[in-house]
Amino acid sequence: MIRIKLDVMMAERKMSLNKLSELVDITPANLSILKNEKGKAVRFTTLDALCKALNCQPGDLMEYVDEEEDSE
Template sequence: MMIRIKLDVMMAERKMSLNRLSELVDLTPANLSILKNEKGKAIRFTTLDALCKALNCQPGDLLEYIQNTEEPQT
């Protein structure tokens, strides 16, 4: 199972820089970069809410579920 964060896609569609988004959501560029590069392990609902407001999108626009196709080992 994997949840993909599509922050880079939404930022590109909105033509928004990391620094500008950082100002709007009150997070450091370094923390946003972790999300943008899909290195984060979790996201707070308050952060998701702020991102959706700043990017004028829905949570489903930022998050994508990718099912693991590998068979479990026995």
């Protein structure tokens, strides 16, 4: 399972959902879906824009978690 850590990066950067949505040019509703791990996919252009706006690497926004280990 891929876990999205967008909320952590936003908190570290003290950036609101609305401000980030403006910078990335994505609706707050769609950004919220991504932030709350409800999305099924992320476009590379969106990932690129997020990394640019948050000054981070893709690995800062996502991590792989083994579902079996996560449930223990």
